[in-house]
Amino acid sequence: MKVIYRIIIIWLFCMVVLPVAAQQYRTVLPYRMVGGKMVVEMEMNGTPRSFIFDTGGRTALTGEVCEELGLVVVDSLVATDVNSKKAAYPIVAIESLLTPDKKINFTNVPAMKLPEPSPFACFQADGLIGSDLLARTIVVIDGKAKTITITSAENPSTVSLRKMIPFVKAGMPIISLQAGAGNNITCLFDTGSPSFFSLKDTDFDVLRSAGAFDILSEGYGEGSIGVAGMADADVSHRVRFPLLSVGSTRFRNVSSETSTPPFTLLGVELLDYGKVTLDYPRARFYFEAYEPENDLESKHYNLGLRVKDGELVVATVWSAMKGQVEVGDKVTRINGKPVGRYDFCESIINGIPELKAKKKTKLTIQTQQGEKVIVYQKE
Structure with a gap:
């Protein structure tokens, strides 16, 4: 999860x-x-x-x-x-x-x-x-x-200027990336974002018309938790960029889910692929990639789950599960065994142990129409 x-x-x-x-x-x-x-x-x-x-x-x-x-x-x-x-x-x-x-x-x-x-x-x-x-x-x-x-910062970084991308505005590492051929996208390098790439909903609208990505699935569910509280449930999309370039470094098959941050986010997982230097006074972002090209092909679960008041509940429903379960439905059994109580923080830090064991997991879910057994899996 x-x-x-x-x-x-x-x-x-x-x-x-x-x-x-x-x-x-x-x-x-x-x-x-x-x-x-x-x-x-x-x-x-x-x-x-x-x-x-x-x-x-x-x-x-x-x-x-x-x-x-x-x-x-x-x-x-x-x-x-x-x-x-x-x-x-x-x-x-x-x-x-x-x-x-x-x-x-x-x-x-x-x-x-x-x-x-x-x-x-x-x-x-x-x-x-x-x-x-x-x-x-x-x-x-x-x-x-x-x-x-x-x-x-008396002297600039010694990293080659060929690996440099200027900040769009001084003070924050907001830079321009290229999605596919000729599609520029402004994003914030945000080490507080746990994923590789998170697409702002308005950027989704612009890039969709340019054919910069493939839409994998449509979902409905709760947003992320911010200081001002949790975002209201809304429609989101899961997309895959065939090509996303950070300077001269190419990333293929980059998956992302849309959300509503002030900027599209390039997250902490970028550090798995190279070293980042931020020269704040000169407004420069440097990326020293370990490899010139990386394939990020991955699969994603057909449901989003989270812990609420000690119970495991459905947080996001993606296309494959539409009509079968709804946001807020409770998981009562995992592979036939009754679920226990879960700690919210433990679920964030380490996940739910029972959901890590197999590629496919049978979940019994209490819906408004009664109990349903579904397969929780990546697709």
Whole structure:
């Protein structure tokens, strides 16, 4: 089961934060993957804390940690979440945000105070580090080594300019990709997005008329969870791009599902295929691919499932299951065995164990018309 759980995407910045260190600085920040999120350790106001590293977001703290530390609200900010919902958020100031090796100390960092309960609880993180914190640095993300190298930006990156794509706008890694031949698409490199590519619904409409992709299936279901809450149930599409180019690197058979973020997203799975360098002051994105061409051919489940109030329920119905089950129907048996109670966070981090065992799984589902047995499988 694949659960999409995005925190926030911000397109509005309020100020730049400067590291307090020598004129030249460099730190290597290890990260670990937790439920599709990059999690790093930092020392905040003298105490070790965990943060989600999210190039598509803005620096933020949970409401719980703000109350714990007695952080005072100093301002407010209107932000847009992953479902394009706008809301005003209080701004607090972090006195000190220190890297584990103590080489860079970000001071007086403005951070959004997020509503309680914490949207980061499942990842055991106290906040989010976003692109605003890195605005005067060069950042190198190495997916093989699981490291984030942050350096001062007196000089540009030494990576060849042939591997460079300029930012569409300064401050955020928003770049232009090519879908097929001659179809440009603007997207945000967002390490907070757990997939490889997520297509914005309005970009879907434009690219469909250009024949840039094949439509695999139509679905109806719940949206992803953002800071402002879960998106209303709506129609979505599953598509496959025969060719998607990130600079000179070609990706074939790229699957994507449509959603409603402010931008089409190039997600954290890009790091499986190459190293990314972000030169924020010069507004440059570099991609050093391990291979010049990659085939991402894959299959996808005919249903989307998620845990709600301890029960396993249908979240999205794709074409093959249309008319058989509906969003909100409950799974009562898996391969004939009664289901137990499930932990929401555990399902996000590790999935549902019973659904991993076989390529095809028989699910007994309680529908409005009575119980039905269906086959849960990839197609």
